[in-house]
Amino acid sequence: MFNSEPKNIGSMVGLTPSVKFLLILNLAVYLLEVLLRVPISNWFALPALWWQSFSFGQLFTYMFVHASGMHIFVNMLGLFFIGPTVERSIGSYRFFILYYASGILGGLGWSLLAQPGTYCVGASGAVMGMLGAFAALYPNARLLLWFVVPIRAWVLVLILAIWELHEIIGKPTIGGIANAAHLMGGIAGFCYAMSLKHPHLLSRLIEKLPGVKKPKPRSRPADKGPTLSKNEVDHILDKIGREGMGALTPREREMLKRATRG
Structure with missing residues (x-):
């Protein structure tokens, strides 16, 4: 500009x-x-x-x-x-x-x-x-x-x-x-x-002054949900294969979401 x-x-x-x-x-x-x-x-x-x-x-x-x-x-x-x-x-x-x-x-x-x-x-x-x-x-x-x-x-x-x-x-x-x-x-x-x-x-110059601590970037806390076993995931996938997505319960849908997030 x-x-x-x-x-x-x-x-x-x-x-x-x-x-x-x-x-x-x-x-x-x-x-x-x-x-x-x-x-x-x-x-x-x-x-x-x-x-x-x-x-x-x-x-x-x-x-x-x-x-x-x-x-x-x-x-x-x-x-x-x-x-x-x-x-x-x-x-x-x-x-x-x-x-x-x-x-x-x-x-x-x-x-x-x-x-x-x-x-x-x-x-x-x-x-x-x-x-x-x-x-x-x-x-x-x-x-x-x-x-x-x-x-x-x-x-x-x-x-x-x-x-x-x-x-x-x-x-x-x-x-x-x-x-x-x-x-x-x-x-x-x-x-x-x-x-x-x-x-x-100005903020960069201030950060370079001796004794001035740089602010640490805030890390987002990880979502600590319960971990899923391989058997639970396989069970949900088998159910989808037999009956379709509509057959999943709300709890099973939530478990599947957590599994796909890694």
Whole structure:
């Protein structure tokens, strides 16, 4: 199911319902804030110390506000090109789980390294999760890096993951880019898609851990009925030969059944 090359990547005709909804919602929130000067970012942005202010709702809302036009353009471009293929592969319900889970885990990852007083906005963690899922489902699909360089999906995701990790180690809390959110979102999306593609993979990995005992298959208990002697079987067969099957008593029929089962 997931081994063939995906088609219609980035096709306007191929836009799926969830992708359309997310595109419209993100653009509407951005235009509402920019054109009508509604301070949505003040309400939706995720603070670094969100647990101290009980800002649990911002884990869901921060991914729908963006810091600039370029910020939302890049994220929505990724959603437009990659989202429909992923949604068609796993379904709309699972796509929403993928999108939100990647965004939420991305926000959690960012908050572990962020400086107090800083805020996180944007769908980058969710979009990176979607890209990670795409690479898990279609690792050998070719994407165009910078719209020019063809590169396999798994190679692109690996390069991005290494770069994000390098940025986190080198400058985890500066630069205005939530690298930890990108990396955590990508990992979450990749793992979720792998669990859908290989549903028994996790249980097999757990069984291989030292100290974990494999569950023994349950054997069906044998039917321990009374054994029949050869003389009893011969007597029943002789009776069938003389008088037919209809002459057998219920007990003799049951004895014959047990004998034929071996």
